[in-house]
Amino acid sequence: MNSIIVVNILRFVGLLLLQGLVFKNIGVGWESFPYLHIIVFPLFIVLLPLRAPKTLVIFLAFVIGISVDFLYDTLGVHASAAVFTGFIRSLVLKMLEPRGAYNMSYSPTIARMGLGWFVQYTSILMFAHIFFYYSVEAFTFVYIVDILIKTIVSFLASMVFIMIFQLLFNPLD
């Protein structure tokens, strides 16, 4: 019980620093290719334990989103996308529910749920998150083609990094 909380706190801090101090500069420094933006912090929302209540998930999503915003100096933009991701997480979980329901003491990780399930689950959430993020960044659907191109490119890049972390650490919780 306690170890789950510790793990999630460590993951929160780790992903926040990684996003704000490392990946932020990669996005900015790559002037010749402005479509790429690596976003890994929603992994924290993705990996919260299955038994975490819906409202808590949304609230924690808001907290990590607004923290990233402070590091990016874009108050509200990442937070709104994170809140959205936190909200649709329960819907996606319901959609992908395996036969015979979830074991509620697990977390949705590769070690517990299998690689195929995890890729499916994470892709849906990450794609939704990144699409929402670029929509809020543009704040209008006039540039929908631009938004979609950015979303697809950034989604693929972010997924590569997320899978590398998962296979590298392969956490149980």
Added chain:
Amino acid sequence: MFNLVQLLIKLSGFLVFIVLEAICFSLVVRYNGNQEKVYINTVNQFTGWMQNKSAATYQYFQLYDENKRLAKENARLLDRLANVGINVQNPLDTVWADTLQPKFSFLEAQVIRNSINQHHNYITLNKGSDDGVTPHSGVVSDDGVVGIVRKVSKKYSVAMSVLHRQTIVNARVRHKNYFGPMMWKSENIHIFNLDNIPKDAPVTKGDTIETSGYSTMFPPGVTLGVIDKLWMDPGSNFFTIEVRSFAKLSNLQHAYIVRNIFKNEEEQLEKSVITEDE
């Protein structure tokens, strides 16, 4: 009650989502320049559209009054047309080229926003730079002077109403030619003040006040009102005059924007003299 609580618990995820999302968007709009611009632009377009629609609906209900007023104005104009050339004072062999050339042209415009209950009132008209409106043009209705155009966009222009503390109209007493600035100082929307009429001028209560034509904004002779009260303050060389105006600003729907064709020429000439003296 219990059912309601149960429903709230069931919807709690959604409610938290909505509340947090609302907070996020208000932060986005407040602290991010780009998104703020998009937001303000969208809201402006929407309210502009709404105002246009409501003005159009309102005008439909006023058509009867409007028809009567237009008919009256037509009659007055026909009257003037019929009388042109009767009071010719010049000898028959003299032709004044100046009188053959029109100096002012009028552009009909609809009022889409108007206020009368502030200290600074403005009128929005549906003609803009696309129609050739320039700032500092006069606005008149068939009752008299309405305001002065202040700013112009492509499709709209905003005029300071005569009910604006800083609007000054150059006025004169009809047939007596004493002139002075007329402005709105009182709280009553029908009462204006006329200054700079010397105390030896033979003006009396009931005299008509009209535009002097000394400014480039208005043609001479547009009626402004009648003298309602006049008295002399002790120690002053001038009358204090209160003018009751004719303009019905509270239900204004149509106005004419005055275009002075020789405005630039006149202003440049005056300016060159003033700069020479300085």
